[in-house]
Amino acid sequence: xxxxxxxxxxxxxxxxxxxxxxxxxxxxxxxxxxxxxxxxxxxxxxxxxxxxxxxxxxxxxxxxxxxxxxxxxxxxxxxxxxxxxxxxxxxxxxxxxxxxxxxxxxxxxxxxxxxxxxxxxxxxxxxxxxxxxxxxxxxxxxxxxxxxxxxxxxxxxxxxxxxxxxxxxxxxxxxxxxxxxxxxxxxxxxxxxxxxxxxxxxxxxxxxxxxxxxxxxxxxxxxxxxxxxxxxxxxxxxxxxxxxxxxxxxxxxxxxxxxxxxxxxxxxxxxxxxxxxxxxxxxxxxxxxxxxxxxxxx
Amino acid sequence: xxxxxxxxxxxxxxxxxxxxxxxxxxxxxxxxxxxxxxxxxxxxxxxxxxxxxxxxxxxxxxxxxxxxxxxxxxxxxxxxxxxxxxxxxxxxxxxxxxxxxxxxxxxxxxxxxxxxxxxxxxxxxxxxxxxxxxxxxxxxxxxxxxxxxxxxxxxxxxxxxxxxxxxxxxxxxxxxxxxxxxxxxxxxxxxxxxxxxxxxxxxxxxxxxxxxxxxxxxxxxxxxxxxxxxxxxxxxxxxxxxxxxxxxxxxxxxxxxxxxxxxxxxxxxxxxxxxx
Numbered sequence: 282x283x284x285x286x287x288x289x290x291x292x293x294x295x296x297x298x299x300x301x302x303x304x305x306x307x308x309x310x311x312x313x314x315x316x317x318x319x320x321x322x323x324x325x326x327x328x329x330x331x332x333x334x335x336x337x338x339x340x341x342x343x344x345x346x347x348x349x350x351x352x353x354x355x356x357x358x359x360x361x362x363x364x365x366x367x368x369x370x371x372x373x374x375x376x377x378x379x380x381x382x383x384x385x386x387x388x389x390x391x392x393x394x395x396x397x398x399x400x401x402x403x404x405x406x407x408x409x410x411x412x413x414x415x416x417x418x419x420x421x422x423x424x425x426x427x428x429x430x431x432x433x434x435x436x437x438x439x440x441x442x443x444x445x446x447x448x449x450x451x452x453x454x455x456x457x458x459x460x461x462x463x464x465x466x467x468x469x470x471x472x473x474x475x476x477x478x479x480x481x482x483x484x485x486x487x488x489x490x491x492x493x494x495x496x497x498x499x500x501x502x503x504x505x506x507x508x509x510x511x512x513x514x515x516x517x518x519x520x521x522x523x524x525x526x527x528x529x530x531x532x533x534x535x536x537x538x539x540x541x542x543x544x545x546x547x548x549x550x551x552x553x554x555x556x557x558x559x560x561x562x563x564x565x566x567x568x569x570x571x572x573x574x575x576x577x578x579x
Numbered sequence: 580x581x582x583x584x585x586x587x588x589x590x591x592x593x594x595x596x597x598x599x600x601x602x603x604x605x606x607x608x609x610x611x612x613x614x615x616x617x618x619x620x621x622x623x624x625x626x627x628x629x630x631x632x633x634x635x636x637x638x639x640x641x642x643x644x645x646x647x648x649x650x651x652x653x654x655x656x657x658x659x660x661x662x663x664x665x666x667x668x669x670x671x672x673x674x675x676x677x678x679x680x681x682x683x684x685x686x687x688x689x690x691x692x693x694x695x696x697x698x699x700x701x702x703x704x705x706x707x708x709x710x711x712x713x714x715x716x717x718x719x720x721x722x723x724x725x726x727x728x729x730x731x732x733x734x735x736x737x738x739x740x741x742x743x744x745x746x747x748x749x750x751x752x753x754x755x756x757x758x759x760x761x762x763x764x765x766x767x768x769x770x771x772x773x774x775x776x777x778x779x780x781x782x783x784x785x786x787x788x789x790x791x792x793x794x795x796x797x798x799x800x801x802x803x804x805x806x807x808x809x810x811x812x813x814x815x816x817x818x819x820x821x822x823x824x825x826x827x828x829x830x831x832x833x834x835x836x837x838x839x840x841x842x843x844x845x846x847x848x849x850x851x852x853x854x855x
Contacts (some may be wrong), residue, residue, distance in 0.1 A: 292669050299662035299727060300674055303681040306724045310696035317699055327702045342789050373647060380598075383591040399592075404600045408778065408832045410785035412802050413821045415603035416809050420609065423813065427605050464595075466800045511687060518689020520788055525809060542695065542792070555695050559691055562689075570683050 311559070318552035329549050349553035357555060359537065363561070366534040369448075370516035373455040374463075377512050378505065379462035380456070384503075386497075388464075389471035400468070407461035415525050418457050422450060422526075446528035454522035455512075462511040466573070470504030471497070503572045510569035514562060534558055535553045610818035620813060627819035633831060637804060637820060644784055644801040647715065651722040652779035656772055658723065659730025664760075666731070669737040685728040694792030697721045713795025721793045722786060726779035733778070737771035738764070740846070770842040774835035781828045 314558040321344075332344050353359045388399045406414065421427050422444040429441040444450050474497060482492035520535035527533075534554070539550040584592075610628075614621025631637060662682060666675070685693065701717045704710065711717050741764055749759035787802040794803065801824070808817050 292665075292672065295661050296665040296669065296674070296678070299665065299731070300678050300681075301657040302658055303662075303678070303724060303727065306697065306700070306720055307681055307685060307693070308677075310700040313703055327706070378590065380595055383588055384595040387588040387592040390584060390588075397840065401833070402596055404836065405601070405829060405832055406603070408781050408785075409603070409825055409828050410802065410821075412785070412787050412806060412809070413606075413825055414603065416805075416813070416817070417819060419608040419632075419809075420606055420818075421602050422814055457602070460595065460599060466837040502626060514687045515689055517689050521806075535689065538691050538695065543851050545711040548699070551695060552699065553691050558689075559692060566684065566687055569687055570680065573683060574679065 284490040299547060314552045314555055317549055318349055318556045319347070320549045320552075321346050321348075322547055322549055327548065328546055339468045348551070350548045352550060352555055353553055358532070359534075359557075362532045362537045363536045363558070365532060366517045366519075367561075368445075369451060369455070369531075369533060370513050371521075373452055373459065373516050374509050376452070376456050377460055377497070378509060381460055381467055381508065382505070383536050385464045385467035385471050386466055389429040389474070396472075400465075403464050403468075407465065411458055412521055414458055415454055415521055418454055419445065419525060422453065445526060448527070448531060449533050450526040451523050451533075454526045455516050455519060458522065461514040462515075463508040466511060467501065467504040470501045474500055503575055507569060507572045510565050510572075514565050514569065517562070518558070590651075606759045606818055607822045607825070610815070610822040612815060612818075615815060627815045628823075629815055631819055631823075634816070636799075637801070640799050640801045640804040643715070643798065647719050647722065648780045648783040649802065650719045651726055651783040652776045654719070654723040655726035655730050655779045658727045659775065660734050660768075660772060662727065662731040663734035663738055666735055682728050682731045685725040686732070690786075690788040692791075693725065694721070694789040697789065698792045699722070713793065714798035717793040717795070718790050718800065720796065722783045725789070726782055729782060730775040730779060733775045734768060734771055737768050737842075741767050742846075742849070767842075767846075770838040773811050774838040777831040777835040781831045784824070784828065 311472060317329055320332050322328060323330045330344075332346070347505075384403075388396055388403075388421055391399065419426070424441045424443065424445065428444070429438075432438045433441065444453070448451070478496050478500075479492050482496060483489070517533075518535045519533060520539055523531045523533045523536050524539075537559075538554050541547050541554060611623050611625065612620055613624035613626065628643070662678060665672070666682070669675075695716075697720075701711060701713060701720075705712065711720065743764070745763040746759045749763050750756060754762065785802060786800075787806055790800045791803055791806075805817060805820065808814065821830060
């Protein structure tokens with residue numbers, strides 16, 4: 282190995298380890314899921330058949346079983362849970378945006394010192410365990426929780442409200458868990474906003490609300506999209522929240538996948554559900570990639 | 580810049596922060612409740628914490644999670660730093676787009692999909708190579724993959740803002756590119772590496788979904804044990820355990836934030852010195 286070789290190819294010593302690692306342990310697994318989604322269920326371990334087999338006359342035989350995908354269309358539980366997950370994720374995203382935008386806007390307009398404290402306050406729950414935060418929320422909204430006992434004590438209600446195991450609980454859970462994901466990218470764009478534009482608008486006689494609609498809002502669109510996708514995409518696949526807070530009606534796709542895998546042990550169908558789910562996510566993920574790389578480069 | 584905020588904005592900000600914090604504070608408060616009935620306040624007590632110390636199932640799970648966390652964050656910082664250097668320093672190389680995609684995708688990919696696909700990979704690998712057995716190894720491998728993505732993003736933005744003039748000066752003085760990087764830029768980004776180590780540690784410590792898929796019989800991490808208990812409802816010993824985990828994670832995050840802020844301030848001071 283000469284010095285010249287090292288000079289020309291040395292950079293691959295840096296690039297290859299992470300590239301290969303992520304390739305093998307993140308990207309290639311999707312290929313395995315794709316292959317297994319075409320397999321049949323079997324009673325041995327692992328519980329699926331090989332789609333490639335070698336016949337006695339040494340021909341390689343490829344058996345593609347489309348049944349798993351057809352099954353997704355025939356059994357309406359899959360279609361309904363997809364639609365239900367998208368609906369739930371969409372409305373949660375809208376509510377997160379409605380609360381998160383003013384929060385990010387307010388933080389962006391405070392002084393630098395206050396900003397870093399407020400950001401830390403937002404980031405702290407962002408890193409705290411999802412599971413434990415959902416559990417903490419349960420302590421507030423369950424029948425004998427803080428919310429009900431406070432309202433009863435104040436005499437506002439006379440019967441405890443049934444929030445746990447309802448759709449409302451799922452929405453509360455998602456909004457509570459994902460709000461920081463919305464605020465942080467929004468703050469990043471709003472902070473970079475050129476204030477001379479707003480001053481110019483004010484000098485030219487534009488009222489603040491008009492300047493907001495004409496300047497701030499359009500310029501913050503990349504943050505709105507990045508934040509919305511950071512809430513929307515993981516929320517569709519949410520498993521912990523509908524399982525712990527929701528009722529039997531809140532059948533989101535993450536829960537169906539989990540049950541198919543651990544309950545029914547039908548790995549080929551679970552793989553097909555995951556692949557179909559992934560196909561639906563390609564659009565939103567591409568949108569997120571586009572706006573987040575734009576933000577990182579600017 | 581106008582620093583005055585309308586009362587409406589301030590109240591929304593306060594409301595948002597209240598939503599984020601009240602449940603956690605209530606949880607910590609109730610973990611000191613002497614009464615076994617979770618909703619009735621029976622006086623201050625640390626009994627639930629003492630009880631935790633005698634629960635072998637929870638202690639084993641905590642020990643496993645901590646071991647995995649240390650391995651994962653060390654691996655992720657190594658790989659993530661290499662990936663960040665690749666993306667910032669080598670503008671053009673084959674596979675750049677692929678690497679960018681693989682670094683960003685884990686941040687938004689629903690964990691349940693990552694978990695299923697990785698399990699299928701491990702199962703097939705076990706059949707072909709008789710390795711890895713499901714448990715510690717597979718959980719660590721899976722966690723390193725998504726933590727690497729977070730480390731890359733953090734280190735990447737720090738490297739982009741790092742001043743290269745010192746490194747160039749070192750190379751002018753005859754240092755090789757690796758030596759120049761090690762002596763000048765690496766110390767400058769070291770706090771970012773430390774803080775991404777801490778953040779990876781908290782991510783690994785918290786993960787439930789991916790661990791549940793790729794783990795095997797006998798290897799239950801702390802979140803897996805907590806989840807199986809939480810499904811049965813709110814209980815005082817889980818309150819105590821959750822408070823401990825939240826405090827540990829909080830300390831890690833605050834320390835990481837402190838390290839990042841200190842470098843940022845140092846960078847500003849350096850920039851001011853350079854201008855003189």
